Amino acid sequence: MASISGISLSSDLSSALASLDESTRFLKISIRDEQLVPDGSHSAKGRLPDDLPALESLLVDNVPAYVLARLDNGAGWLLIDYVPDGSRVRDKMLYASTRGALTRSLPSPPSDTLYATSKHDLSPTSYAAHLTHLNAPKPLSAREKEMEEVKAAERAAGFGNTRPSASPGAFGGSGVGLQWDNALEEAVKALGEADGEGVVTAAIEPGSEKLVYVEAADVSADELGSKVSSTDPSFAFFNYTSGSQPQVVFIYTCPSSSPIKHRMLYSAGAASVFSTAKSLLPPGRLASRKLETSDPSELSSKFFRDELGSGAESAAGSRSGSGTPGAGGGGFAKPRGPARRAR
Template sequence: MSATSGINTSEELTNAFGNAVDSGTVRFLKISIRNGSLLEDFDKLGEVLEDNEPAYILAKHDEASTWLAIFYVPDSAKVRDKMLYASTRNNLTKALGSTHFTDNLFATSKADVTADAYKKHIAHLNAPKPMSDWEKEMATIKAAEREAGGANYEGSRARRNPLGSSAMGFQWNEDAEIALKELAEGQDSHLVVLAIDPQENISLHSAIPGCSPAVLGSSLPASAPAFAFLAWPHNITSPPRREIVFIYSCPMSSPVKSRMLYSSGFLATYRAGKVVLGDAAQFLAERKIETSDPSELNEEFIKFELGLNTPVTSGTSTPLAKDDDKKAFARPKGPGRKR
C-alpha cells in the first residue's frame, strides 16, 4: 500500500469539477500538480518543530537549485544543545556544499519560521544600507547633479579626471586645467603650481608667467608639498627647445599626512598633466624632478637632474690611481693560533 503525498486539491479544481458534472457537456479535465512556493510552505514548519528541541531545516528556493539554511535553536532549549548546534552549523553546510546555500535564517522560536517572518527577513536583506548624515547629504547632491546632467553625466566639470572617469588619481578642478593649458599654448617661461585641496582634488595654487629657473625655488611653498609644471625655453640642446619639466616638491617640514597624500598621487598627477598638455606633451621631460628643499631649485640643478650637463666632481674626490702606481695584491694574514 503506497503512502499518501499529503497534497490537497485546490478550491479552483473542486469548483471546476462541480461545474463539469452539472453541465454534462465536458468530456475531459486535465489536472496537474504544481509546485507550491516556499513562502506558502513556510507555515507548515511549525507542525514538525519542537518547542524545546533545536533543529536544522534545509529549504529549497522556488527558483534554480539554491537552498535556504534555517538554524532553529529555541531560547528554552538546553544550554548544551545550544552550544552543540551552534558549533556544528558550519560543518553541516560545508559538508553538503556551501555553494548550494545562498541565505541563512536564524530562529529562536516557532514565530520566526512563519511566512510573515520570512517576508520580513527578505525585506531586511533588500533594504538599503544605513548611511550617516554626511553620506545621505552626498547621495542627495550626486542625485541632483546626475538629474541635471542627463544620461551622459560623468561628474561636475569642476572636478574631473583628465585620464577618464574610470582612471585612478585625483580629480582636477577646472582652474588647474585652464592654467596648464595656458602654459602649453605659450612660448615663454611659465610656472604652474598645483596643490591638493581639503576635498583631495587637484587645485591651482599659483600661475606665474615669465618665471625663470632662477626664481623657481622661491615660487614654491616652503613648508608644504606641491606639484609644479615649469615651461623653460633654453638653447642647451640643438636645436633650442622649450622644455616642460614636472616638479614634485615635498619639504621635510611638511606634515606626515600631506607627504603621504602627495606621494601617492605623484605619478597619476604627472600622467594627467601630460593629457592636459595635449600636443605640447611632446616637450614634457621624461625625467621628473623631486626635491625636499625648494630653495635648491635653480637652472644648474634642473640641468643636472635632466642630464643636460656633465656633473662637476668635487675638489675632495680622490683621483684614480695610474696602472704603474697600483700595488701588488697583499694577501691578508690569517688569524693567530690559539695557545
C-alpha cells in the first residue's frame, strides 16, 4: 500500500512482517529508495524493559526509523516512531506522511504507539514513565473543566457535542480547546522548518474532541484543494512560499453540505487550534490572516494572492483590537470566491 508520500512496502518487508514470531522483540523499518524496508531486528532475551537497551545499537543518531516492538504476554505490538530532533526536515516530513500507510499494512493495528525524539526516550525508565502516564487517571485541567461545562450546556440545548459560534462566520475568542495528538504536533513543527510548499491536514476525532493528524504532503498552492475533504470540515496548515517570506497559513474548510453539528464543532474549535499552532511554530512563521472556505476546490495560487497579497503578516506581529479582516487574530478572512453575484 502506497502512502501519501508515495512510499510503499517492499517485498522484503512484506515477507518480514508475515514471518514475525514470538522470538522477535524488535523489527526496525526504514525508508530507502522510496520503499519501506526491514533494517535490522533483535531477538527477545527477557521482558520488554530488559530488551530496550538493545535499541541503542539498532538505531542511529539523527536518522528517523520505525520500530515494531513485541509486547509481553501476547499483548500485541508497540509501534515506536523514532524521529530525532536533529533529523533533516525533509526526513521528518517523509516519516510523518508515511506512518499511516505503515500502520494500515501491519497484520493487526498496534496496541500502543510511542513517539521518541532521542534514544533516551526509549530507555527502560522512560518507557516506565510512558506506561504510568498511559494508565494514570487523567485529572481535569481548568480548560477541560470548562469544556465539560460547555458539553453539559450543549446537551441541555440539544446540540450533543457541539455548540454554535457567537455569530455566523465569527471565530474570535478562545473557543473550544482541543487536545492535539503527538503526530500532529510533530508534523506542524516540521512544516514550520520546511522551505518548500506543503500541507498538514487535521481533523477532530468524533466523540473525543481531540485534534488528530490526517496527512502531510508536498503540494503546491494549485494542488492544495485535492488534499482537503470536499464533504467534511477540516483544518489545514499550508506552507506558503510565494510571499515576501515563507509563512504557514491556517485554513478552515467547511463544505456547506457537511452536517450542521460538525460545522459548529469545527467553528467553535478553530480559534484554539490557531492559538496552539502559534505556540508550536517559530515566532513570526504563522500568518495572522486566517482563511476560511466552503469550497476546497477554490484553493489555488490565485486564492492566496487575493487573500494574502504579496506578503503575509505574521501572527506575532499582528495588530490587536477589532476583528477587521487582516487586522490580527480576530475573525477568519472570508474568501472572495471565483463567482461573485452583483448586489
